[in-house]
Amino acid sequence: MAIQILEIKALLKEHNLLVDIIGNNDLNFEYISYNSNDIKSNTLFFCKGNFKLNYVYDAIKKGSTCVMTQSKIKNIENQIIVSDIQKSMALISSAFFDFPQNKLRIVAFTGTKGKTTSAYFMRDAIKKATNNQVALFSTIDTIVGSGDGETFKSNLTTPESLDLFKNMSKVVNNGIKYLVMEVSSQAFKKDRVYGLKYDIGVFLNISEDHIGENEHPTFEDYLYCKKQLMLNSNYCVINAETAHLNEIYETSLSTSQSNQVFLYARNGSKIDDNVVLDIDFDNIGKKIKLKSLTEKGNKLNIDNNYLIGVPGDFNESNAVSSIISAGLLNLDKDDIEAGISATKIPGRMEIYRSKNHGIICVDYAHNYASVTALINFLKRNNKNSNDVSLVVGSPGNKGIDRRKGFGEAISEVVDIAYLTTDDPSFEDPKKIADEIYQNISNSNVKVKYEMNRIDAIKLAIKNSKSNDITVVAGKGRDPYQKVNGVDIPYETDASVVKKYLEEIENDK
Template identity: 45%
Template sequence: MLTAEQITNILESEYLLETAPSIDEKTEFTHISYNSNDVRANTLLFIKGYFKPEYLDEAIAKGVTAIVALDSFVHATSLPTWSVNDNLAAMSVLSMAFYDYPQNKLALIGITGTKGKTSSAYMAYEILKVATGNKVALSSTLMSITGPKPENQRRAHLTTPESLDLFMWMREAVDNGMTHMVMEVSSQAFKMERVYGLRYNVGIFLNISPDHVGENEHPTFQDYIEHKMMLFDHSEQIVLNTDSQHFSELIEHAAAAVPRDGLWLYGQYDEEDNRADVSFETVAANLQGSKFMVREENQQAGRLRIGGQYALDIPGDFNESNATAVAIATRLVGADTEAIKEGLAVVQIPGRMQMMTSKMHGTIYVDYAHNYASISALLQFVRKNETVDQLRIVVGAPGNKGVSRRPGIGQAINEGADVAYLTADDPQYEDPAAIADEIQAQITADTVVVKREMDRTKAIEQAIREAGPNDVVVLAAKGLDEYQKIKGVDTPYENDWVVAQRVVAELEN
């Protein structure tokens, strides 16, 4: 619950208030919303994004009694209105107050990076499940989990949810007895102020490479990296990858944000040039997982007491890097070494590096890899660990977002694949064939065969049917998504894993 007086005071204290309505200070609001369809009696409605004034009529009839809006919207209604200079920041600070600041009762780990956020979040989640007796919540690209019961698990629609939803789920997590929470934090979360006013006990910065530049996202790469680095400014301690691109810029910002004993550097072991506090090195690896050694390289790292050998139940040296970051972060919020070992040994990420084999049509991987960095790493990993006659990839790119990643997808194919099946991947309002043209423009190697089929199901069927017994087929980007975003509608889709399973069963039966 919030009173009118509390709303005014909070907005004034955050320098967000332009004008307050003439309303009884004791007026109570027992529900808050940013969706005119989610309204009940005594609702405070936040006006965000594109909102037609006529939508208010129906919302008022359902129980909206006041709104928070930018000054430009105020003239559209006679409702009591708090006029603010930043409606998204206002929604965040009022939402955390409405739900009684649940973040203060949770040990928070925030994870950002161009690739690896979801895998790392699930690793941290599994470790902390062991360490806390299953008292950890999760906010990821795939799922929001606020407790142990099925009704506490939801499919996610944003990497980081809207601030109102985030604080509502945090409150639900606290009420369910959760003591820790792991969050993916996207650059858009900072740009759109979904985490405005939130601080993390530990922030993990995995890596950075060009992505999310284009319409409706970041205008430039510099804007992208600056919003990523905002995690540094909102974390008590920072875990940073020394192997990341743009490390000099990252370390400069991180070092200004926290003292040195709150900055934890990790990276791949390098005997000649090791800047890391904690390093990792592969001991053994195959297509099912790996064993790797973690070393504490200095006195600061020795305080962690996490050195030793670990087993990871998902493949790829890039996942060993993520696991090392997570080991540091979870240790900083109370996990012991045994919990870290147990969590990493059993972790599975839905739709990440899922593998099936067929009798006559090779090995099929399903993965959410969706940009140059992740697709390139995946293809290189397969080349390194498989005997491959032909490496085939089925891939597309989303419409109306991430335009900058399309050439990178083509470049990754050019460097690592033998056959590419270009297809649809959430085309939205764009023509998937035109998107495929942008990807194909970067595939210049004579050794790469390009095929085009805009029906994703048919493209997967074709790729698997044409694969030989020693081929590998990579189904990239969609993972377990059960829809295609087409013209603003989430259109039902089996998902890549289900399609692959069905095709293999048909071929083998």
């Protein structure tokens, strides 16, 4: 792979991003990077974000022959000056890796909650129908192939554009034709997916979240970024029960025809729809009956009974979004059913049953909506349960509204709350816990502080009885705690629960 400066010039001019080119106009780049520790000969180095000048000079010493920047840098011979570095990096990365998105059928999911679950349902449906010809870019894992080293932990829900197109290139080189990915609001806000188009874009839901100093300044900005997926998708699939439906639907019609937009809702929602969902569920999984109401829906050929592999009535719309998307890909409905019935997601709805301490559930639930939905489901499916305990913290320097949401959720559905640490970043975790506590309005809730997350989990399990429910929320199988800008290894909530249960059950 390589790219010439003349090709870069043409691309940037086309998008009105080029300000100036300083130095040699005949350069040929054999590598691109935004990390000064990842430099090879003839590298184009992107000066993105709050970069430090010593990083740039270090990159030059290591073999970078040109830098792309938004402002001229002293003592650098070759420079490409642009008006927007994030958009420029996305364009050039796509070109450098030979536009891999054009060789893939891409299904993308956005929403405040449910992106990961829906993506895994979709991945497993395609996997079954195509003999594993599918890649996955999710919050949990990045899967670019089936070989050794081709599945790895994701650092971001949607990676930086250069990493995104690099991974797409790996997928194409592995002969894979389908890609399922999550697209975060930050991906649009920071132009990580600038210029990228999707075959199918799915809008799951939206609620107050991700508002903070390092995320979105307002809810309006958050919604605006979410809606960009609809503008950049050929087919749009929308949960008709989401808030702001009309605005989202109208946005989709800006770039798609009405016959390319598919709404879905549960039976009885009184929405002029093309898919109706009758719900029947048990303690093991979830049974769904799909029936199309319009000719547009009938053409998908997905009317069927489905069992989903991830329990939770809040997951039914996630599954349906994937079923509709699979129908748009012309997948066989029996393959779709077989795929989603086998779906398992690390850190999502992991249930551990103990002899003396009831049910312990580990889940990534990380806001008001997901916590209340999870706990209400567990209560309905364990009608003889007594107390519900929740182990929860909230991240630092982002998603500030979550703290209020957790307090409200605790007030509504929890008997005992264990407030603890969850990726405090540069904030004091005790202060974050205090903010959650200040929003607990139910005086009957018992609140305990334990800033050591492992000890908090153990304490909650130890204090629970045989008919109790304990929920450990927020991190799932995340193997790090983010503290003061450093990812500190953490053994994961699931591992803590499993090991502690083995310890105390064997002692009985």
